[in-house]
Amino acid sequence: MVGFDSSEISSEAQYKLAVGSVTPRPIALVTTLGPQGPNAAPFSFFNVISSDPVMLMFSAGDKSSGAKDTVRNIQANAEFVVHIVSDAIKEAMNICAVDYPSEVNEIERAGFTALPSVRVKPPRIAEAPVAMECRLVQITTIGRKPYHVVIGEVVYFHFHEGIVNDQFHVDVGAINPIGRLAGKSGYTRITDRFDMPRIPLK
Template sequence: MIIDPSSLAPRDRYRLLISSVAPRPIAWISTRARDGSLNLAPFSFFQALSGTPPLVVISIGKRKGAPKDTLRNIEETGEFVINTVTEELAERMSLTSGEWPADVNEFELTRLTPSPSEVVKAPRVAESPLNMEARLFQLVHLTGSDYALVVGEIVRWHVADGYLAPDGLVDIARIRPIARLARDEYTKFGEVISIPRPKVQ
């Protein structure tokens, strides 16, 4: 079957896209608004972008034509934290994906613990074993789209004790992050295979 995206309704295009690009890592983003209120929400249009400087990118859409709380807070403060979603945190992460009013504190809603960060004012999710503090590096409002690209520079890593491997890499097999699929579906961390890269002279 050949599908022309222009023949699809916007919602159908979106559903086809997210079912084609899967699984996707989840950026569970915590922010602090200028008035001090806290926000926590998940985004799966998320990826690493650069090693030097260490950059990540998150694509954030609008809600009913207006910027989401997360994007507004990042634009206004230039700071955020990316928290890793483990299997144990999946249900509470899903709860934070609701279209809650701006005055709802998702930390309180989910009974998660906001933990002070070292560099940024946005808090970390204490229950998450891996957190990345980030500062806004670049913001790109995509022409002809309701989405904006948030490029963040990682300024601090927080790795819980026992979750860093001897070679200095995060022990993902122990963290067991979940990833986003389509519908209301997620996938759990599965089997790890090792495939050496070819050595080309």
């Protein structure tokens, strides 16, 4: 084994060790609404964190000029939509990650189609196989380099046809999500799946 004491290596090194190890990470493509219009950006520090009600979290680090547009928009109006990034929309997602000025509408810039949401004001993306409309529960700011951990309650789920059956089972193959690996360009698909039933307590 090799070991590293976090207090003896740089924060950049710790970040590389963490994002290279915590893989694959799901990717949330988050739409928000700000004073200058709609915004979209991807976040792979992302997961579902509760069941009643269902809540999601994602974590956004500051840029040198301060909080990212996504965080500032949610701080202002407490609503957002989380989309699951599929293989089919990966290139458009990547366009949304460009650090455009606030007035740029990444939904349009990426060639996505904006649709009205049902329960929240920010628009949703038609091309995403899953969209979850969220109301803000809390934002917790952590770390010496600030990261804003955004927690939202899902108030409406949207799925493309053919993904959910009448038992609410989701066909992940029909979503065909991608995951984030290490570095600036590493991704994976779900093309090597297997089942492993849970062991009952005897």
